[in-house]
Amino acid sequence: MSDPNPRDKNAHASGWSDHAVEQFIGRLLQVGVLFAALVALVGGLFVLVQHGGAPVSYTVFRGEPELLRSIVSIVRGAFALNSLALVQLGLLLLIATPIARVAFTLGAFALQRDRTYVIVTTIVLVLLLYGFIYGKA
C-alpha cells in the first residue's frame, strides 16, 4: 500500500513514520479528552444530585481538602465513589492526557532512533511529571 504523504520518506524500519505517529497522537488526544470529560460529567451529575441544594461560594479562597489534592487520594476516593473525587479524577485524567501524548512521542522518536528529539522530548516529559507528581514549581 503506498501512502501519498511525502513525509513518509522519513519512515523507518520500526514502521513508525511521522505520518503514523501523527495519526496515533490525534487518536490518543481525542480518546483522552472524551474519556476524561465523561468521568467528570458522571461525577458532576452525582455531585449535583447529592449537594445540588447546598449553598456555594468561591469568593474566599480556602484551598481544596487533602482528599482532592493528591493523585493517590483522588484515585482512592473515586473508586470509593466519592462524587467530588470522581470529578477530580476526570480533571486529573484531562491533565494527564497531554502528558501521555509527550510520553508517546518520546517512544516514537526512540523507535525512529532520533537522538536529538529523544533528548528534547525527555526534558519536556521530566518537567511535566515533576509538576504533576510533586506539585512543586
Added chain:
Amino acid sequence: MTTLTFALLIAGGSVTAGMLGALTGLGGGIIVVPMLTLLFHVDLRYAIGASLVSVIATSSGAAAAYVREGYTNVRVGILLEVATTVGALVGAALSGVIPTSALAVLFGCVLLFTAVRSMQPRTEHDVLTTPDKWAARLRLDSTYPTGERMQPYSVQRVPAGFSLMFIAGILSALLGIGSGIIKVLAMDQMMRLPFKVSTTTSNFMIGVTAAASAGVYLHRGYIDPVLSFPVMLGVLAGALLGARILGRANTKLLRQIFTVVVVVMALEMLYKGFTGGL
C-alpha cells in the same frame, strides 16, 4: 446561591465563551477567568485552576483533528514546549508570591493586547524556503497541505521564537490562559511558519503548557471540582458547537463583538487591579 443554580449559570457562560473562542479563533480561555472573577466573584486562584483545565480540554480536542490532517509541525511543537513548560513552572512558582492586584493589571494588559491583535487584518506572508542554521540542525523544516500538493517551508529565527515561548509559558501559568495569541505571534511573525501551521502547532502546544502548571495547581488546591466541571464541560461543548457552525456564522461580526467584550473586561480588570478590588 445553590450549587445547582451556580453550576448551571457557570455552564451557560462557559458554553458562550467556548463558542466565541472557537468562532473567532482566539480561544475561550482568555475570557473564562474575567467571567468567573468579575461576573461570579470567584477568587482568582480558583478561576485560574478551572480555566486551565478547560484550556487543556479544548486545545487537545482541536489538536486531535489538526495533527491528523498534517498541518501541525510536531518537531517545532516539541522543541518549543521545552520553553513553554519551563516558563509555566516558573509562572506557577511566581503566582504564589505576586499579589492579586498585580495579576489583575497584567491580565488587563494581555486582554488589551488580544483586542488589538484580533482587530489587525490577518496578512499571509510568503512561505520561505531559505535554510536557517538552527532549523537545519534540528530538522524543523517540513511540508503542509495546500489543497493540491504538499508545500515545503523552512523555519527561521529559532532562538527568538524559543525565547518568546518562555514568556508565553509564564503568562499561561500566571493567568490561566492558553497564550495562543503569543504562540502564534512567535511562530507566524518570528519563525515565519505558514499561518495555518502556526495556529495548529500553537494549539498542539497549549495542552502541554497548561498541563505543566495545572499539575502544580492541583496539588496547591486551586482546582475545585464543583467549579471546574461546569467550566470545562461548558467550554468544551461551546467549542465543539462553534466548530460545527463555523462555516455559516458571520465571523467578522462575532470578532467585533468578541473584541468589545475583551476591551470591557480589560478595563474592568485594570480598574480592579489599581483599586485592589479583586
